Amino acid sequence: MSKNKFLALFLVFCFLPLILAKLALHFDWFEGGTVSQGEWLQEEVFALPALEAHEKVWRLAVVPAGTCDELCEQGLYLVQQMFIGLGRKQAQVQPLLASAEPITELKQRFPVFTWQQATNHSEIDNYIVIIDVQGLVLLRYPLSSDELSQADIARHIRSDLLKLMNYDRIRV
Missing domain, CATH: 3.40.30.10 (Glutaredoxin)
Structure with missing residues (x-):
């Protein structure tokens, strides 16, 4: 694997979770506060x-x-x-x-x-x-x-x- 290909994959896998988390919060895919019943x-x-x-x-x-x-x-x-x-x-x-x-x-x-x-x-x-x-x-x-x-x-x-x-x- 070339050096540039490794760097590109590394950056994608680092930033992909951050982007998905931002989208989940922005589009209300995440339902917060469900731990307590009261x-x-x-x-x-x-x-x-x-x-x-x-x-x-x-x-x-x-x-x-x-x-x-x-x-x-x-x-x-x-x-x-x-x-x-x-x-x-x-x-x-x-x-x-x-x-x-x-x-x-x-x-x-x-x-x-x-x-x-x-x-x-x-x-x-x-x-x-x-x-x-x-x-x-x-x-x-x-x-x-x-x-x-x-x-x-x-x-x-x-x-x-x-x-x-x-x-x-x-x-x-």
Whole structure:
């Protein structure tokens, strides 16, 4: 093989992947963001205060819009069942009920966190959210009354939560 032929083939094989990648991005052949099942928030929402340095716990919160109605109760049941299914990883997760309004009735299953009325959390109302140790809401999942979609939502939450816990490097 001649020197010029080798150089030409070398340049083609070096630049061909770059050109194909540029075309894939330009013509939307690439579908990004399909790793997580939940919906990432576009803006930073700090829903809860940061935890102490020795606590390494992800928080899984049900956020009702107003008082805890039937949809909220179904979300609490879903989170409780999913929490039980975590097994030994339960020590790394804290399920809770987060509300802007004080909850009058006692929810025996979950700690209740009430934030100040001044903060606006309307983009996470009627959602189940995953909150990191800094108090930042990362992913949200809609509350649903349909049993089939609840099973899908629980599977998605579990998948995303386990990925987040495995790749957590905040306090390592």
